[in-house]
Amino acid sequence: MAHIREGIDEEKKACFTLDDQGVLWFKNCLVVPKDPELRKRILDEAHTSMFTMHPGSNKMYQDLKQKFWWTRMKREIAKYVSECDVCQKNKSGSPKACRNASATNNSNLEMGRCAHGLHCWIASHPEGACVLTYSTKWDECLPLAEFAYNNSYQKSLEMAPFEALYGRRCRTPLNWSEQGERGTFGPNLVKQAEEQVKLIHGNLKRAQSRQKSYSDKRRRQLMLEGGDHVYLRVSPMKGVHRFGVKGKLAPRYVGPFKITERCGVVAYWLELPPHLAAVHDVFHVSQLKKCLRVPKETGI
Incomplete structure (x- = not known):
């Protein structure tokens, strides 16, 4: 424990606790020792598992930081994802927009956008949403892709769609300690639902404002007059x-x-x-x- 706490500021040192079984915790996260093989197994499960399907570094970090902690974890995750051979072969960067974007008011839409396997439109850009290692069995992987999307961190919601709907993450090998159905009924259930709706509304408004600021930086006014x-x-x-x-x-x-x-x-x-x-x-x-x-x- 003393070795792990070296080089950490005093404010973070107070967050370390040792339970009765000798397990070290950082707040509510399990501290992973400096074991390259163990950390690689955790990263493999969070990235290449059939329940995750190669998420990006930010999503992967947001998912892992709910349960695990070690020093420079975010940097190590970014390096791991950047070196993934499957991601390098199948993922393309976000295309640069050639026109000005206009923000739409999405605060009144469904709070938790869960995918159910039905496509409402066809994407017009080549950015990959998921990566399948065995492309010839894509039809068998659709339920897994749906699960991976619904149970992974979404930037606009600042949580997973499954968590937005049910108040918790779905159980996976990395999140096996998640509790099952909660015994909340009556007024308490209504209160929790209202608080969740307010939280998601605020998250969506912040995401909309952030995207608008990105668009406004590149916005150019097209000056037209009658006769042009x-x-x-x-x-x-x-x-x-x-x-x-x-x-x-x-x-x-x-x-x-x-x-x-x-x-x-x-x-x-x-x-x-x-x-x-x-x-x-x-x-x-x-x-x-x-x-x-x-x-x-x-x-x-």
């Missing part, structure tokens, strides 16, 4: 239905079209050709790109 010509961005699906643009390799912008008038702060009226009379002619500035040189023949 702009290109209109269309999604692959809407481009087929509204503008007749077909094919995966079709241009993502149509036009150019002339701006007739500004509508509010971030919207503009466009002068659309007669064959697009059924299309609403007011568009948000995020869908527009200024035309620097108007071609002789304008239109789609």
Whole structure:
């Protein structure tokens, strides 16, 4: 114990306790001795297990720090994840946005977003959500991927979705000491639920504010006036239905079209050709790109 406490400030030293069985604890976390093999087994279980499926270093640290502690644990976890061969082969970094992002008010949405295996939309970017070592058995791994997502730390909630719904983590080999069903009924159960909702509301608002600050740093004001010509961005699906643009390799912008008038702060009226009379002619500035040189023949 004296060896572990060396080099630690006095405030942290007071958090160490020794139980009746001689086990050393740091607050409520088990202190892991300086045994490379033991620490590697813990890291392997938290990263490559079928119940975790290769989380990132931050999620892995947030999950492990609930139960274990050792000096420079976060740095060691980051090094372990960065050297993982499966992660290096299958994970890609977050793509840089080419347009300004707009924050959406998600404080009124479901508090604990748990996945149930049903996809509501198709992701449009190649960032991997999980990594499967045996890609040919992906259908057998879907329940495990669902469990790993619901029981891992989420930055916006500042807890796992399972914990947000039930007030505790689900049992895993690393969290086997988690208690089962709690005997809370009546007014106490309602009070706990209300406190949990308030906590998650606050966490979501902080996450929204943080993401907005990231977006505002890269935000550029697009200055447009009446008479300017702009290109209109269309999604692959809407481009087929509204503008007749077909094919995966079709241009993502149509036009150019002339701006007739500004509508509010971030919207503009466009002068659309007669064959697009059924299309609403007011568009948000995020869908527009200024035309620097108007071609002789304008239109789609």
